[in-house]
Amino acid sequence: MTRRNNAPCKSASARLLVMNGALVAIALTFLFALFGSTHAQSMHVGVRCQDSFQDSWAPDIDIYPACSDFISQISSTDTVDFYFNLENAAPAFESGNANEACNSCGGTDSVDFFFMITHGTIANNNANYAGYAMWNDNSIAWTPTMRFGDSGKDLKVFATFSCDTFKTSDGLFWNRWQTVFDGGLKIGVGGHDLLYVDNSTTAVTDFAANMQSGQSIGESWLESVWDANNDNHPSVANTGANSSQCWSRQGATLSSVQTMSTLRDSQIGYVCWSGWNGD
Amino acid sequence: MKSRKLRSGLLALCAFGAISIIDNASAQSFQTRGSNDASLPVLHRAGAAGPTNVAALLSARFCTDCSAQTTTQSNQLRIAGSHSSLIVTVDGASAKFEDEAVHNLAHSLAKPVADKMSDAALEQAGRTFIAAKLADVIVLGPGEELVLVRTDYRIEGQQNLSTGEVTRSVAANRIVFGRTIHGVPVVGNGSTVALTFLNNGSLESFRYDWPKYQATASQNLVDSNEILSRVQTVIGVRTHVIPNFAVTTPARLDASHPVALTSETSLQKLECGYYDPGTRSGKSVAIVQPGCTYRVVWESANGMRQGYAGAVPAGGHFEADSTWMEAGILGESNLSF
Numbered sequence: 001m002t003r004r005n006n007a008p009c010k011s012a013s014a015r016l017l018v019m020n021g022a023l024v025a026i027a028l029t030f031l032f033a034l035f036g037s038t039h040a041q042s043m044h045v046g047v048r049c050q051d052s053f054q055d056s057w058a059p060d061i062d063i064y065p066a067c068s069d070f071i072s073q074i075s076s077t078d079t080v081d082f083y084f085n086l087e088n089a090a091p092a093f094e095s096g097n098a099n100e101a102c103n104s105c106g107g108t109d110s111v112d113f114f115f116m117i118t119h120g121t122i123a124n125n126n127a128n129y130a131g132y133a134m135w136n137d138n139s140i141a142w143t144p145t146m147r148f149g150d151s152g153k154d155l156k157v158f159a160t161f162s163c164d165t166f167k168t169s170d171g172l173f174w175n176r177w178q179t180v181f182d183g184g185l186k187i188g189v190g191g192h193d194l195l196y197v198d199n200s201t202t203a204v205t206d207f208a209a210n211m212q213s214g215q216s217i218g219e220s221w222l223e224s225v226w227d228a229n230n231d232n233h234p235s236v237a238n239t240g241a242n243s244s245q246c247w248s249r250q251g252a253t254l255s256s257v258q259t260m261s262t263l264r265d266s267q268i269g270y271v272c273w274s275g276w277n278g279d
Numbered sequence: 280m281k282s283r284k285l286r287s288g289l290l291a292l293c294a295f296g297a298i299s300i301i302d303n304a305s306a307q308s309f310q311t312r313g314s315n316d317a318s319l320p321v322l323h324r325a326g327a328a329g330p331t332n333v334a335a336l337l338s339a340r341f342c343t344d345c346s347a348q349t350t351t352q353s354n355q356l357r358i359a360g361s362h363s364s365l366i367v368t369v370d371g372a373s374a375k376f377e378d379e380a381v382h383n384l385a386h387s388l389a390k391p392v393a394d395k396m397s398d399a400a401l402e403q404a405g406r407t408f409i410a411a412k413l414a415d416v417i418v419l420g421p422g423e424e425l426v427l428v429r430t431d432y433r434i435e436g437q438q439n440l441s442t443g444e445v446t447r448s449v450a451a452n453r454i455v456f457g458r459t460i461h462g463v464p465v466v467g468n469g470s471t472v473a474l475t476f477l478n479n480g481s482l483e484s485f486r487y488d489w490p491k492y493q494a495t496a497s498q499n500l501v502d503s504n505e506i507l508s509r510v511q512t513v514i515g516v517r518t519h520v521i522p523n524f525a526v527t528t529p530a531r532l533d534a535s536h537p538v539a540l541t542s543e544t545s546l547q548k549l550e551c552g553y554y555d556p557g558t559r560s561g562k563s564v565a566i567v568q569p570g571c572t573y574r575v576v577w578e579s580a581n582g583m584r585q586g587y588a589g590a591v592p593a594g595g596h597f598e599a600d601s602t603w604m605e606a607g608i609l610g611e612s613n614l615s616f
Contacts, residue, residue: 052519059518059543059577061585062604124582133583163584168436171445194576196588199604200556209351213364219382222433227375227486229588230429230455230473231548231574243437247386272437279434279447 041258043078044153046103046111047071050086050118054137061197063117066161069201070115073208078113078254082106086118086134093132093141095183101152109152109183112258113159115204120162120191128175130165143176149184150264156257157217158188161197161204161225166190166235168279173237174271181239181271184262187252189221192275193233203228216251218274226276235275239268246272319463320494321598322553322567330356330371333416338365340412341376368488368558374416375486381477388478389435389448396452396476398430405454405474408482417472417489422461428471429455451483452476460492460553466572467590469555469564488557498569498594503528506551509591510573511540513605517587518544518577540575544587548574554590556602566600569593 049067052060071080084106091099092107103110116132121140123129131140143165148155158180166188167173177188203225210220218236225234240246241263250272252260273279328336334356338345344360351357356367362380367373396404409417409425419425433451438444458470472487501509507526515521522541529538537545554570575587591605600606 056519058579058583059520059585061587062517119583119585121581121583163586174438174440194584194586196574196586198588199602213357213359215377215379223377223484226431227473228468230431231586231588243439246437251383269440270437271440272435274433274435274450276431276433276453278432279436 041255043112043156043254043258044110045071045074045078045080045113045115046106046108047080047083048086048089048092048106048114048116048118049083050133050135052135053119053133054135057137058119058133061117061119062199063161063197066197066201066204067115067117070204070208073205074113074115074212077212081111086116086132088136089134090136090139090141094145095147095179103152107152108146108148108158109150109155111155112153113157113254114148114155115159117161117197117204120160120165122164122167122176127170127172130167130176132160132162132165143180146180147183148180149186149262151183154184154262156186158185159207159217159221160188160190161195163191163194166192166237166273166275168192168235168237168273168275173273177237177271181268182265184264185239186249186257186260186262187217187236187238189218189234189236191225191233192235192273192279193277195225195232195234196229198229200228203232211254214253214255216253217257218250218252222274222276231277233275233277235273235279237271237273239263240270240272241267243270243272246270250274317500318497319500319553319569319593320497321569321594322460322492322494322555324370324372324469324555324558324564324567325491325493328371328416330367330369333371333374334358334365334367336415337367337374337376341365341378370490370558372490373486373488373558375484377484378482381481381483384479384481385433385450385477385483386435389450390478392432392434392447392449394478395432395449396478398427401430401452401454401476402427404476404480405456405472408474408485409456409472413472413485413487417487418491419458420460420491424459425456425472426459426464427454428457431455433475449478452478458489464550464552465555465567466550466552466570467555468557469567470553471557488555490555490558492553492567495566498597500569500593501595506549506571506591506593507538507546509605509609510546510549510571510575513589513591513608514540514544514575514587516608517589520544537576543579544575544577546573546575548572551593554593556590564602566598568597568600 091097099105100107101109108114119133129142131142206224222234225232342363342365345358348358354369358365363378366375431453432449435450436447453475456472458465469488474485475483511526534547537547551571553567555567570590572590577585
């Protein structure tokens with residue numbers, strides 16, 4: 001077991017950056033675009049990834065190269081505020097917790113676009129809970145504790161390369177994700193069944209590149225993740241006031257998602273999703 | 280998703296003997312070719328027409344609105360127009376075309392899932408399209424065949440939160456073809472053609488990786504027990520969970536009959552042949568060696584899951600390849616057959 005001795009919330013100026021498998025503390029105060037962007041306003045992006053887990057409570061996943069390459073690609077048009085692992089990270093996902101909107105804590109609502117790779121799950125004792133594995137022993141950030149999009153920078157896109165959390169086939173997707181979207185989150189992408197980690201980083205780099213080229217966030221995810229491994233089960237989900245609006249909003253791009261109206265609580269009438277290899 | 284067993288079976292039969300992950304028809308087909316040798320040549324990916332020529336050919340045919348040409352961070356050539364785009368990899372052997380105007384019609388043409396295009400209809404549509412539109416880039420060499428690998432569907436769903444009603448539909452239909460060389464499949468993302476059709480038959484996208492191959496010296500192949508042992512070793516390293524038992528070849532291997540590798544990980548899919556990851560992987564692929572792709576799933580007692588994918592070499596002695604993670608883990612120096 002490899003132990004990561006990091007304390008993401010200790011300093012506002014120090015950022016935990018994982019590049020090429022090594023942990024490096026580095027200040028990422030400004031990362032300006034290197035190339036022209038297809039979207040008018042640069043988004044603030046937060047990245048959190050975890051490749052090993054305390055006392056091996058979950059198996060290693062060799063994903064730091066993918067996270068680094070995602071950052072390399074997306075930072076050509078957008079601003080990466082932080083790159084943290086998931087040690088002591090559950091509060092950064094919790095509605096009402098001060099860490100949620102805290103940028104130096106890696107809080108979800110402290111950025112416009114949150115990207116994460118870790119294990120995912122549906123609780124085996126309550127199918128109304130989807131969760132993400134944190135580094136700490138048996139620590140899981142559960143969706144019913146989350147409410148994204150109504151604090152800090154109002155998170156707009158939540159992208160996770162994790163298994164099962166976007167499962168829809170059992171009809172309980174909304175039970176698991178209602179509180180998350182009720183806050184105004186506009187687009188979520190993830191896996192509705194298994195996603196495979198491998199030696200390639202193209203799934204997430206193509207995801208970023210496709211979005212940057214103007215393709216919708218959802219289609220970018222579906223195509224890049226399926227293309228990297230045809231056995232993957234990528235999914236995109238979003239909300240709308242009605243059915244027509246829901247499908248229209250699923251076409252949101254990096255540009256339009258920033259100006260698209262925010263729907264919260266009773267304003268949401270529909271949830272809609274798309275996925276390859278089932279739904 | 281529906282996956283054919285052809286790719287998983289042919290090499291497994293000839294090289295690994297005992298492993299029985301092949302349907303009878305494929306076994307018979309292979310045996311009649313008389314190629315029961317436990318060796319396969321290493322293939323070199325030969326240069327295609329060059330990215331500029333391929334881009335010109337394809338854009339004239341499919342991407343008539345394309346004009347803006349850029350180079351991506353991974354040195355791919357990208358040509359885009361108002362509603363379509365074409366990407367060609369640096370070796371010219373791979374390309375991807377997407378028509379956003381067609382994609383934007385998909386939802387309005389969605390049908391009940393039960394009415395999705397059949398495998399047979401998709402295969403027919405795919406073969407017709409390739410013959411009519413891609414014949415000059417999907418070229419078959421001597422002894423090569425274009426074979427059906429799988430069909431996939433993009434499923435849409437929505438829930439009316441007032442009534443709770445959930446509806447599902449199929450918005451797009453996808454078929455993937457692969458290649459066999461003298462009956463032995465190419466596995467991995469190389470040698471694939473994927474075509475996506477809307478329910479009205481219009482093409483939404485295609486992508487392919489289709490190099491020319493040149494055979495060189497052969498590698499002797501290891502048996503099925505060794506293949507499984509290699510997968511087990513690799514997964515132990517990747518998950519940081521060391522196996523405490525030796526895996527043996529089962530009578531059958533598929534998702535319904537997985538092979539335990541550790542107490543919480545199991546092998547659910549193994550496809551053997553020439554392993555070509557393809558250039559869309561972002562890696563420069565020069566040689567294509569015998570190998571087996573694997574899909575391994577970890578599942579904890581409380582139901583948390585994770586998929587691991589990759590490929591292990593199938594040769595007794597395999598060539599060093601810095602881009603092949605598993606070859607590095609296994610290390611040729613430790614192997615002798």
